[in-house]
Amino acid sequence: MLRLQELTKTYKTGDQALKAINLDVPKGQVLALIGPSGAGKSTMIRCINRLVEPTSGAVMLDDTDLTKLGSGGLRKARREMGMIFQEYALVERLTVMENVLSGRLGYVGFWRSFLRRYPQSDVDEAFRLLDRVGLLHMADKRADELSGGQRQRVGICRALIQNPKLLLVDEPTASLDPKTSRQIMRLITELCQERGLAAIINIHDVALAQMFVPRVVGLRFGEIVYDGLPTGLTPDKLTEIYGEEDWEATIEKVDEDEEIEAAE
Amino acid sequence: MLRLQELTKTYKTGDQALKAINLDVPKGQVLALIGPSGAGKSTMIRCINRLVEPTSGAVMLDDTDLTKLGSGGLRKARREMGMIFQEYALVERLTVMENVLSGRLGYVGFWRSFLRRYPQSDVDEAFRLLDRVGLLHMADKRADELSGGQRQRVGICRALIQNPKLLLVDEPTASLDPKTSRQIMRLITELCQERGLAAIINIHDVALAQMFVPRVVGLRFGEIVYDGLPTGLTPDKLTEIYGEEDWEATIEKVDEDEEIEAAE
Amino acid sequence: QDCPRGDLDERFCDADGDLIADIPTDPSEQIDPDTLIFAFTPVEDPAVYKSAWSDFLDHLKAETGKDVVFFPVQNNAAQIEAMRSGRLHIAGFNTGSNPLAVNCAGFRPFTIMASKDGSFGYEMEIITYPGSGIEKVEDIKGKQLAFTSPTSNSGFKAPSAILKSDFDLLPERDFEPVYSGKHDNSILGVANKDYMAASIANSVKLRMISRDVINEDDVVTIYKSQTFPTTGYGTVYNLKPELQEKIRNAFFSFDWDGTSLEAEFSKSDEGQFLEMTYQEFWDVIRKIDAANGVSYACQ
Amino acid sequence: MPVLEQEGTQIWRRRTTGQSLVRWFGWLLGVAVFVYCWQIISASTTWFFVWDAPRIANDIWTRATPPKWDYITQLGRPIWDTLNIATLGTIIALFLAVPVAFLAARNTTPSAVFIRPVALLIIVSTRSINSLIWALLLIAIIGPGVFAGVIAIAIRSIGFCAKLLYEAIEEIDHTQVEAITATGASRWQIMAYGIVPQILPAFAGIAVFRWDINIRESTVLGLVGAGGIGLQLSASLNVLAWPQVSLILIVILIAVMISEWVSAKVRGAII
Amino acid sequence: MSHTELDDVLGKGWRKPPFVKNAMLRWALIVGFVAYLIAAFLTIEVDWGRVYEGLDRGWAFVLAFTSPDFISRWSDIWSGLLESIVMTVAASVVGILISIPIGLGAARNIAPLPIYVICRGIVAISRALQEIIVAILLVAIFGFGPLAGFLTLSFATIGFLSKLLAEDIEAMDKVQAEAIKASGARWMQWINYGVQPQVMPRLVGLSMYRIDINFRESAILGLVGAGGIGATLNTAFDRYEYDTAAAILILIIGIVMALEYLSGIIRARVQ
Numbered sequence A, B: 001m002l003r004l005q006e007l008t009k010t011y012k013t014g015d016q017a018l019k020a021i022n023l024d025v026p027k028g029q030v031l032a033l034i035g036p037s038g039a040g041k042s043t044m045i046r047c048i049n050r051l052v053e054p055t056s057g058a059v060m061l062d063d064t065d066l067t068k069l070g071s072g073g074l075r076k077a078r079r080e081m082g083m084i085f086q087e088y089a090l091v092e093r094l095t096v097m098e099n100v101l102s103g104r105l106g107y108v109g110f111w112r113s114f115l116r117r118y119p120q121s122d123v124d125e126a127f128r129l130l131d132r133v134g135l136l137h138m139a140d141k142r143a144d145e146l147s148g149g150q151r152q153r154v155g156i157c158r159a160l161i162q163n164p165k166l167l168l169v170d171e172p173t174a175s176l177d178p179k180t181s182r183q184i185m186r187l188i189t190e191l192c193q194e195r196g197l198a199a200i201i202n203i204h205d206v207a208l209a210q211m212f213v214p215r216v217v218g219l220r221f222g223e224i225v226y227d228g229l230p231t232g233l234t235p236d237k238l239t240e241i242y243g244e245e246d247w248e249a250t251i252e253k254v255d256e257d258e259e260i261e262a263a264e
Numbered sequence C: 001q002d003c004p005r006g007d008l009d010e011r012f013c014d015a016d017g018d019l020i021a022d023i024p025t026d027p028s029e030q031i032d033p034d035t036l037i038f039a040f041t042p043v044e045d046p047a048v049y050k051s052a053w054s055d056f057l058d059h060l061k062a063e064t065g066k067d068v069v070f071f072p073v074q075n076n077a078a079q080i081e082a083m084r085s086g087r088l089h090i091a092g093f094n095t096g097s098n099p100l101a102v103n104c105a106g107f108r109p110f111t112i113m114a115s116k117d118g119s120f121g122y123e124m125e126i127i128t129y130p131g132s133g134i135e136k137v138e139d140i141k142g143k144q145l146a147f148t149s150p151t152s153n154s155g156f157k158a159p160s161a162i163l164k165s166d167f168d169l170l171p172e173r174d175f176e177p178v179y180s181g182k183h184d185n186s187i188l189g190v191a192n193k194d195y196m197a198a199s200i201a202n203s204v205k206l207r208m209i210s211r212d213v214i215n216e217d218d219v220v221t222i223y224k225s226q227t228f229p230t231t232g233y234g235t236v237y238n239l240k241p242e243l244q245e246k247i248r249n250a251f252f253s254f255d256w257d258g259t260s261l262e263a264e265f266s267k268s269d270e271g272q273f274l275e276m277t278y279q280e281f282w283d284v285i286r287k288i289d290a291a292n293g294v295s296y297a298c299q
Numbered sequence D: 001m002p003v004l005e006q007e008g009t010q011i012w013r014r015r016t017t018g019q020s021l022v023r024w025f026g027w028l029l030g031v032a033v034f035v036y037c038w039q040i041i042s043a044s045t046t047w048f049f050v051w052d053a054p055r056i057a058n059d060i061w062t063r064a065t066p067p068k069w070d071y072i073t074q075l076g077r078p079i080w081d082t083l084n085i086a087t088l089g090t091i092i093a094l095f096l097a098v099p100v101a102f103l104a105a106r107n108t109t110p111s112a113v114f115i116r117p118v119a120l121l122i123i124v125s126t127r128s129i130n131s132l133i134w135a136l137l138l139i140a141i142i143g144p145g146v147f148a149g150v151i152a153i154a155i156r157s158i159g160f161c162a163k164l165l166y167e168a169i170e171e172i173d174h175t176q177v178e179a180i181t182a183t184g185a186s187r188w189q190i191m192a193y194g195i196v197p198q199i200l201p202a203f204a205g206i207a208v209f210r211w212d213i214n215i216r217e218s219t220v221l222g223l224v225g226a227g228g229i230g231l232q233l234s235a236s237l238n239v240l241a242w243p244q245v246s247l248i249l250i251v252i253l254i255a256v257m258i259s260e261w262v263s264a265k266v267r268g269a270i271i
Numbered sequence E: 001m002s003h004t005e006l007d008d009v010l011g012k013g014w015r016k017p018p019f020v021k022n023a024m025l026r027w028a029l030i031v032g033f034v035a036y037l038i039a040a041f042l043t044i045e046v047d048w049g050r051v052y053e054g055l056d057r058g059w060a061f062v063l064a065f066t067s068p069d070f071i072s073r074w075s076d077i078w079s080g081l082l083e084s085i086v087m088t089v090a091a092s093v094v095g096i097l098i099s100i101p102i103g104l105g106a107a108r109n110i111a112p113l114p115i116y117v118i119c120r121g122i123v124a125i126s127r128a129l130q131e132i133i134v135a136i137l138l139v140a141i142f143g144f145g146p147l148a149g150f151l152t153l154s155f156a157t158i159g160f161l162s163k164l165l166a167e168d169i170e171a172m173d174k175v176q177a178e179a180i181k182a183s184g185a186r187w188m189q190w191i192n193y194g195v196q197p198q199v200m201p202r203l204v205g206l207s208m209y210r211i212d213i214n215f216r217e218s219a220i221l222g223l224v225g226a227g228g229i230g231a232t233l234n235t236a237f238d239r240y241e242y243d244t245a246a247a248i249l250i251l252i253i254g255i256v257m258a259l260e261y262l263s264g265i266i267r268a269r270v271q
């Protein structure tokens, strides 16, 4: 359903963040994207919905090449792709409900959205989603009053109310404690299953990825170095993906066995 | 060396964050403080160096009761306690070196610090520490140009250059990926060993705590509910500490076995 | 101390009855500053650049043997307060604020500018536009009249007094008063038919006509007052008598021909300093003030 | 590199020698300019006057107190006019300033090369062209009166409001805007949902601050014949009626305090 | 309603929770404000026919500015410009230096209550006292000349800069400052390391803005006999020398625009 063809991104600073990536995501598949910091995970996700403009290559969503779209077409295409952000990226001074409804902005006109007069069907759907993630009673709280886990659940609702075909998820658990992290990952994968959504989930935590997704893609220096089952991530593979950081020598060598142990 | 006696903190809002805590930390001991969000971990650490003013009780560092100190005495006492913060809390617009040297503020006069003319011994020590954590080449970068792991290492240097007896560490790994988290934890515990420092480390991640510290204290609703070896943290104990969150019912019950599995 | 002083503030004496403060008899109260400070406010006169006075200042320096500093000032209150507190030695005060300066600040005016033939001053005019339906002053009844501001002589005090005494017209009762802020605004307002009528200083009107801001036939004069004196120049009361004499002489011995002062003021047809007394020249102004209930007490 | 090797020890300076030389030179130049300016001022000041300053201050103080309380009865209408002019003027100014600010902010302007300079020019010229000129222009167009006062105040305020607002816009959190963009929102929706909530506290602060400045902007009002409390102030000053002046000052002080209170309340509620 | 059931809310429609929770108060505020606006509008008479007629005149007025004349009054312009610059430099430097401690004192999160109250008081007074009055007082005290003008501008700077600086300090990131405190720093060191780096960009921006205000405001100094370029402009106006006025305006706008860009560059550098 989503196909990246020779997707390349070179930043103005000269950083080559993506080097001719090819990737196929079939309908309904959830995949995890792992890799060390700076590998280009965020860049890849952002190139897909063109928050970052790719340098070359194509992003095929069904049969349209997203990189070719004009601004109107891009807006339509973005509606099809829900995005969930690392630091939640909720609009902090809006209420939970407004944040969720903002996922419908691609569908309603300016004045409707400005006056907060969303169609009843949207409002119902928002309530249903909030109920699903257990935040119904928080609907009128302001986003900045929520805890991290709660905010991330609002972020999930905002992405889902778009009624997307594809979820783009950028490190959904980076600022959460382990228990909440797992709840959030579970929620995302469950919701994808319920709705038959495909998803690309950027994630730092290999153990967490292995626990929840059927396919893992490893990125390093802008290139795909692993693509397969989570169980195929052997210690060697992990070393290949994560490498040894240049400052290890000065501290102490990280015990790779330990790394893998935790990843299981 | 550090002894909390009936330490109590009630916030103006009425939240009773600490309920008559008693705790003894011998010289050179590193202990981890675990507990769910809102248990009072941060409050406890902050009561020790009086960033938060305790409501009652005593904080004995060696033989002085910190809660009784005037502002001059408090400054002297704070020099003895290095603090490492969750979100690093580096002064973002200062350079790495300035951030590290700011740990010496308790020792140098205003004009010296204002003109950045620190004694050569301080500068040497700063370089030594930066070298130790592998950031020597970054000394002149601005703090906001660093990655999370690098920032935290600068934070560690800032705390250590104070030449403290005690380290107070508030969730040092909350915003880091697992590998970096472990490197940071290892760094902290090693440095404590090298220098014979006592430390209290607030931490969310039970697995991580168990991996590195010899003593774990569990806090819940402002009370100590566990104090002992990391290996003594049985599933029951963990349930006692973390409890079940009130929103679980609406989503799905978290599989407690899984929780423990990961904690090992 | 105890002495006759008329309306003057209690720090001054007026033993000779000329209505202005006497020079203190006790030499210790007289002052002899090294630098003389001279300020001038253009309000009903044309605004001037600082450079206009430069030739005169040179002359003043030569005559008095002292340094002279000149300040063009745009606020009467500042000027009066400065003189009262001893920070100003020579000044030109405009018509309306002259009595206040005399009574509050110990100002001793002795000259005004006049044309070569000895004529001086300006008139208050009540103007309207052609076709306004106002033909004579009485027609203002029930209509609107623009004043400038309540402290202006020709813009408020004189017309108020005259309309009351000669025509029995009272603001609010007989006509609607509005305040324009400036003579220029009043004149422009009438020319633009925003105000039906306005009372103004004709010196300003002539200037605006000569600069083509309005046309001569945009406005019609329906009343012209007697002549009022313009800015009065003088010294502060407690300068040493010899110094005051020198300053006086400097004004009257100034040769205007070819100087920057002539270049500037010949436009308004002024070419000499005319000797005058406050008692005589400001008599009409004092009467108007009295009619308006204005007090000169500096409170 | 500010880290120097010297005889085996590493010396750290905040700046390299070159940088600190440049800085020292900069400071030196700055201080020299200031000292030069100060000398010009000092040269035309009679320092002797400074010594009996307390006596003069006392003279004016005794003449200004107590305030003439019953003068307040004559201030009713001027206060009402001033209030209206300031309020309406500020409202109109904000309406005009918001779009200008969006065009001027680097992160929202459609074109940094063509449109931003125009927006900046509007901001700069509305505040540079002095009141006298606006007044004359408005008298020519609208005619004298309160309406001209409102418009004059409004135009004068655009520069101030738009400038502070566009600086606030440049400081917003970009990820929130990105999140809204990613939903497929249109340009206007991105503004309404992503940017506006973030600048609302700044907006409230600016609005109230400008309102109380406008209460004091008497100069403009007198010039267009709009009356207001400024006219009373200068009239009182011109006859040296200091007790009336002190009463007017108290009224203005109250306005300032109200605005301070309102601004704290509103900002507290929005932040 | 602590417990919300999904079935209760489905199909119910949703409204944004109102800004003012208390319905009575909310309606009172809305009705009050609308009533006030209507009352305010009613006191303003607008004659649109007059405006239409006036447009021509306004246009003619604008046209009078199309031929700037730098030559004939150049020496007056130049000396005014110099005077303005001298005053601006001196007043801004002194004003900013005084404003910083007062701004620190007026920030509730770093100053103890008594100091906070005193500093807020100074700010309020500085904003309530009209420049004209301050200028007259200072003329009476120090005599005519640039000293009085310089002090007037410095005084006005306090009310502006301290207020905005204090607001910025109140919004700073608390944790960074706390970290410095935890190292046992003195108060001054804490300010220097924990607070100053955070507010520096804003302080620079506001200072630059104040410099440009002081430059333009030097017109106010016409009333203390130290007019600067503003007084030259006013004089040109009063004499209907529009071509000279246009030249002066171009100079002022150019200088302010340069300051605006400079401020942007400096802010970006300390950012």
Ligand SMILES: Nc1ncnc2c1ncn2[C@@H]1O[C@H](COP(=O)(O)OP(=O)(O)OP(=O)(O)O)[C@@H](O)[C@H]1O
Pocket: A011, A012, A013, A015, A016, A017, A035, A036, A037, A038, A039, A040, A041, A042, A043, A044
């Ligand atoms: N806006 C930008 N301008 C220039 N270079 C950038 C920009 N954003 C990212 N980069 C560079 O592109 C590369 C990939 O960055 P990216 O953020 O995609 O990595 P990542 O895998 O998401 O890392 P992380 O786990 O830290 O988020 C890095 O070298 C980074 O420095």
Ligand SMILES: Nc1ncnc2c1ncn2[C@@H]1O[C@H](COP(=O)(O)OP(=O)(O)OP(=O)(O)O)[C@@H](O)[C@H]1O
Pocket: B011, B012, B013, B015, B016, B017, B035, B036, B037, B038, B039, B040, B041, B042, B043, B044
């Ligand atoms: N400044 C404050 N004012 C009022 N209540 C506070 C304040 N800070 C913390 N609390 C309350 O005190 C309790 C303990 O909070 P604390 O931050 O110490 O918990 P924690 O264990 O550190 O949690 P976390 O893991 O989320 O940091 C909580 O109920 C919290 O709401």
Ligand SMILES: [Mg+2]
Pocket: A041, A042, A043
């Ligand atoms: Mg990333």
Ligand SMILES: [Mg+2]
Pocket: B041, B042, B043
């Ligand atoms: Mg905490």
